[in-house]
Amino acid sequence: ESSTNIEQGRIETLPSQQRNFLDFSIISPRVLADRLPSNGVVATSGISANSQSARFNNITIDGLDNNDHVSGAARSSFGQDAVQEFQVITDSYSAEFGRVLGGIVNIVTRGGTNEFRGESLFLNRNDSFAARAVFARKKQALNQYQFGALFSGPIKKDKTFLFTSFERLTAEQSNIVTLSQDAIRVTQNEGFNLRNGIVTYAVGTTSVLARVDSQLSPNSTLWVRYNGGFNYDGSFQDFRGLIAETAGGIQRLSDNTIAASNTYISTKFNLVNEARLLFSRRDQDILPIDENGPQIQLDAVEGGILFGRNVLLPQLREENVYQFVDN
Numbered sequence: 001e002s003s004t005n006i007e008q009g010r011i012e013t014l015p016s017q018q019r020n021f022l023d024f025s026i027i028s029p030r031v032l033a034d035r036l037p038s039n040g041v042v043a044t045s046g047i048s049a050n051s052q053s054a055r056f057n058n059i060t061i062d063g064l065d066n067n068d069h070v071s072g073a074a075r076s077s078f079g080q081d082a083v084q085e086f087q088v089i090t091d092s093y094s095a096e097f098g099r100v101l102g103g104i105v106n107i108v109t110r111g112g113t114n115e116f117r118g119e120s121l122f123l124n125r126n127d128s129f130a131a132r133a134v135f136a137r138k139k140q141a142l143n144q145y146q147f148g149a150l151f152s153g154p155i156k157k158d159k160t161f162l163f164t165s166f167e168r169l170t171a172e173q174s175n176i177v178t179l180s181q182d183a184i185r186v187t188q189n190e191g192f193n194l195r196n197g198i199v200t201y202a203v204g205t206t207s208v209l210a211r212v213d214s215q216l217s218p219n220s221t222l223w224v225r226y227n228g229g230f231n232y233d234g235s236f237q238d239f240r241g242l243i244a245e246t247a248g249g250i251q252r253l254s255d256n257t258i259a260a261s262n263t264y265i266s267t268k269f270n271l272v273n274e275a276r277l278l279f280s281r282r283d284q285d286i287l288p289i290d291e292n293g294p295q296i297q298l299d300a301v302e303g304g305i306l307f308g309r310n311v312l313l314p315q316l317r318e319e320n321v322y323q324f325v326d327n
Contacts, residue, residue: 002091004028008110011080018169019123019146021080022046022059025105028088043073049090049103056102062109062225064259064278065323075282076229076255077107078209079167081119081150084108096327109225111213112161116153121167123147136176141200144171160214169205174198175240183300187307192293194244194307201234220264229255236286237310244307246290249314254283278323288313 004027011021025031025047034046034054044054045067055072066075089097089104097104123146132139148167155162179196187194209227216222230253237249257280264273288310295308 001089001093002029003087003089003093005085005087007085008083011083011085016080019080019167020077021083021086021107022074022077022105025088025103028090028103030090031088031103043068043071045072045074047103047105049088052102054102056100057105058097058100058103059105059107060097061107061227061257062223062259062261062276063106063325064261064276065280065321066107066257068282068319069321070317070319074105075257075280076207076227076231076253078109078207078227078229079148079150079165081121081148081167082110082163082165082209082227084110109209109211109227110152110163111211111223112152112154112163114154114157114161116151118149118151120149121147133176136198138198140176140198141172141174144169144173146170155212158215160212163209163211163213165207165209167207169203171203172200173203173235174200175235175238175245177239177244178241178302179244179305180300180302183298183302183305186300187298192246192296192307194246199239199245202232203234204232206230216262219266220262222260222262224260225258227257229253231255237288237313239289242303242305244305246293246308247295247306247310248289249286249310249312250289252285252287254281256281274325274327276323276325278321280321282317282319282321284315284317284319286313286315 006024014024026033030050032048034044034048045057048054059066059074068075086107093104125144127139127142130142146169150165152163177196177199184194207229211225213223233251235248236251239245239248259278261276290309293308295311298305
């Protein structure tokens with residue numbers, strides 16, 4: 001197979017805009033960032049392998065499913081400090097993975113050890129440090145806070161261990177709407193409250209992970225993991241340019257996963273058996289910003305403008321995944 005292992009050292013030291021370790025996949029041969037928008041109701045995994053669609057990848061965590069099976073996107077993940085390593089496989093992967101035309105990304109989470117360990121982080125980006133966008137008359141609003149912590153150690157020395165991770169991103173961001181003042185006045189006369197210029201919106205993401213590893217016997221080990229992702233995005237269905245804020249949509253997402261794995265080794269029977277189990281539930285609501293008005297397309301001097309309620313929204317979706325693997 002053709003694969004690249006990205007270990008913990010590189011994950012910790014490579015530069016990242018929002019600490020999304022999947023962005024590091026592009027250092028693998030034949031892997032590029034997806035050219036389609038990474039948000040919206042048709043979001044993808046964000047990674048194109050061998051020029052295939054970014055919907056054709058298989059993202060796994062500890063060998064278990066982590067895919068949105070409707071859109072082909074990756075499900076909610078967790079802080080990069082919780083990653084031991086991950087592997088990007090682009091060609092000739094084994095039948096154990098399969099199900100894809102693109103690539104495989106297999107993420108391995110960290111476990112606890114006999115030593116207590118804790119870390120914390122705090123990052124801030126804001127418009128005081130940023131330059132003005134090239135086509136903007138003034139700086140766009142940007143105020144981004146990212147903070148988190150991890151704790152690990154023994155529950156029972158040499159037998160049972162705990163690893164926990166928490167990370168939170170809170171941001172005030174903005175889009176530039178380029179409607180003319182004439183278009184604003186015309187639509188206001190008809191009862192529509194539109195804005196042009198810099199329009200701010202909020203983004204919030206919380207990720208948690210807890211993992212317990214236990215040596216059940218000299219021949220048997222078990223780990224149990226919970227990870228959850230909780231997102232709010234005020235511009236999930238994008239608006240900018242000649243698309244007014246009212247035509248956009250917000251995302252409210254809750255994504256929870258429980259997984260377990262048992263490995264049993266018998267020298268007497270020359271046997272190694274690994275059993276893995278997963279249940280995950282993804283609850284995603286994409287709601288229109290304007291809940292009442294109709295959607296209107298209007299020909300104006302600056303071009304065709306779009307405003308009013310998004311006709312594709314709301315989109316309410318629940319996805320449950322059950323998986324059992326025995327090797």
